[in-house]
Amino acid sequence: MSRPMLEIVALEKSFGDLKVLRDINLRVATGEMVFVIGPSGSGKSTMLRCCNRLEEPTSGAILIDGKDIVGCSSSALNRMRLEVGMVFQGFHLYPHMNVVANVMLAQIKALKRPKDEARERALAMLDRVGLRHRAETMPTQLSGGQQQRVAIARALALDPKVMLFDEPTSALDPELVGSVLAVMKDLKDSGMTMLVVSHEMGFAREAADRVVFMDGGLVVEEGPPEQIFANPKAERTQAFLSRVRA
Amino acid sequence: MQDFIRLFFNLEVMAQTLPLLMQGLWMTAKLCAAVIGLGLVGGLFLALGALSHRRWLRWPAFALIDFLRALPPLVLLIFIYSGLPFAGLAISPFAAVAVAFFLNNSAYYAEIYRAGIQSVPTGQTEAARACGLTTGQTLAHVVLPQAVRNVLPDLLSNTVEVVKLTSLASVVSLAELLYSANMARSLTYNASPLVLAALVYLVLLWPLVRLVSRYQRRLAA
Ligand SMILES: Nc1ncnc2c1ncn2[C@@H]1O[C@H](COP(=O)(O)OP(=O)(O)OP(=O)(O)O)[C@@H](O)[C@H]1O
Numbered sequence: 001m002s003r004p005m006l007e008i009v010a011l012e013k014s015f016g017d018l019k020v021l022r023d024i025n026l027r028v029a030t031g032e033m034v035f036v037i038g039p040s041g042s043g044k045s046t047m048l049r050c051c052n053r054l055e056e057p058t059s060g061a062i063l064i065d066g067k068d069i070v071g072c073s074s075s076a077l078n079r080m081r082l083e084v085g086m087v088f089q090g091f092h093l094y095p096h097m098n099v100v101a102n103v104m105l106a107q108i109k110a111l112k113r114p115k116d117e118a119r120e121r122a123l124a125m126l127d128r129v130g131l132r133h134r135a136e137t138m139p140t141q142l143s144g145g146q147q148q149r150v151a152i153a154r155a156l157a158l159d160p161k162v163m164l165f166d167e168p169t170s171a172l173d174p175e176l177v178g179s180v181l182a183v184m185k186d187l188k189d190s191g192m193t194m195l196v197v198s199h200e201m202g203f204a205r206e207a208a209d210r211v212v213f214m215d216g217g218l219v220v221e222e223g224p225p226e227q228i229f230a231n232p233k234a235e236r237t238q239a240f241l242s243r244v245r246a
Numbered sequence: 247m248q249d250f251i252r253l254f255f256n257l258e259v260m261a262q263t264l265p266l267l268m269q270g271l272w273m274t275a276k277l278c279a280a281v282i283g284l285g286l287v288g289g290l291f292l293a294l295g296a297l298s299h300r301r302w303l304r305w306p307a308f309a310l311i312d313f314l315r316a317l318p319p320l321v322l323l324i325f326i327y328s329g330l331p332f333a334g335l336a337i338s339p340f341a342a343v344a345v346a347f348f349l350n351n352s353a354y355y356a357e358i359y360r361a362g363i364q365s366v367p368t369g370q371t372e373a374a375r376a377c378g379l380t381t382g383q384t385l386a387h388v389v390l391p392q393a394v395r396n397v398l399p400d401l402l403s404n405t406v407e408v409v410k411l412t413s414l415a416s417v418v419s420l421a422e423l424l425y426s427a428n429m430a431r432s433l434t435y436n437a438s439p440l441v442l443a444a445l446v447y448l449v450l451l452w453p454l455v456r457l458v459s460r461y462q463r464r465l466a467a
């Protein structure tokens with residue numbers, strides 16, 4: 001196997017005495033979409049947030065295209081964060097700026113792109129998520145699904161090498177989930193490397209290359225979606241899946 | 247009744263002393279500009295200090311804010327104007343007032359900023375940092391614009407207090423609006439200049455006060 005785009009090595013994370021991640025090892029190949037599932041509190045979000053150091057790992061290494069993000073200085077960290085796009089459950093668009101300004105901000109301030117170029121790029125990304133016609137709208141005027149697609153465009157505009165998704169559809173009304181998943185599928189088809197925490201099992205079956213089951217701060221089991229969903233080996237995976245299906 | 251009007255609402259006296267009062271108003275305006283400008287900047291730094299995760303910054307910022315809020319502004323003013331000369335530090339009345347009220351108001355502005363910054367969800371900061379913005383850029387472009395908008399009524403309301411506070415400058419003989427009016431009163435043996443000064447304050451501040459309550463009602467809605 002060639003060098004993975006994202007590699008998590010012996011990652012540990014504690015909050016005080018609480019050990020949330022214990023020895024996580026995970027590789028995501030270039031262009032691969034890996035799904036992470038697991039019970040609430042198992043450490044899925046924490047693992048994702050360690051990958052761009054929104055959470056400071058206690059120990060271990062996280063390599064983005066071969067470069068370790070854990071040890072680097074704060075200026076190097078800001079540069080590396082450009083390579084790791086993140087999409088949150090709660091969208092977190094900037095409410096005081098219109099949609100296109102949301103997508104332009106980091107391009108101008110962090111990437112130092114000229115304004116015209118940033119705007120052009122922002123409009124292209126909005127086009128990609130089907131929202132170019134809403135470029136001048138304020139985020140609060142949009143539906144949840146639309147806001148999430150803008151958040152995806154905002155991350156994509158920085159040309160990341162990896163995209164992290166933390167339950168991107170779980171704050172959405174059911175009828176709006178499809179539009180966000182469609183954008184993610186399109187991203188996957190264009191070759192983006194993606195690490196996705198989500199319980200959209202149907203989508204995982206259709207689009208994910210691999211599914212990882214986490215519990216208690218550990219990767220319990222991983223494999224192709226058919227295998228994990230149809231014949232999970234570990235007892236904990238079986239118990240979890242029967243609970244979410246019930 | 248005639249006497250009352252002659253002594254309190256004497257238009258002739260008002261017209262005669264108007265130039266003096268306008269000079270006073272100009273001084274009040276300069277004082278307000280200095281105190282509000284410095285206070286808004288100083289308050290921001292104090293607030294950022296108080297919110298810092300570095301203890302050596304946070305602790306002194308909190309102590310200073312508490313100290314300045316507990317100390318009556320008039321005590322601070324008289325100490326700076328009349329007390330510091332004993333240490334060989336004599337400053338002009340204007341500088342004394344500006345410094346005293348700047349210190350006092352920085353603490354109040356700081357508390358308002360702090361509430362504003364805390365009202366911005368952490369998700370905003372996280373989203374900005376995840377996009378590679380630095381701490382400073384995140385503050386300037388994402389957090390502060392939202393924070394200020396959330397506490398605009400309080401910032402305005404405190405600014406009204408600053409304008410009122412500057413009238414205390416008359417105790418160190420700084421010829422601002424109140425001092426000038428009082429001087430005009432003693433020159434003319436007539437209270438009308440004082441009434442005029444009160445009217446000037448009202449005309450200046452009443453729209454601001456209206457604006458604040460309009461805002462507050464809108465935020466509450
Ligand atoms: N900042 C924090 N301080 C203290 N404890 C935390 C913090 N963040 C998370 N935790 C704890 O770490 C554990 C793992 O949390 P995490 O959010 O990673 O779980 P999760 O798998 O994403 O769960 P969910 O499915 O509910 O989102 C939980 O017990 C949580 O309470």
Ligand SMILES: [Mg+2]
Pocket residue numbers: 044045046
């Ligand atoms: Mg989570």
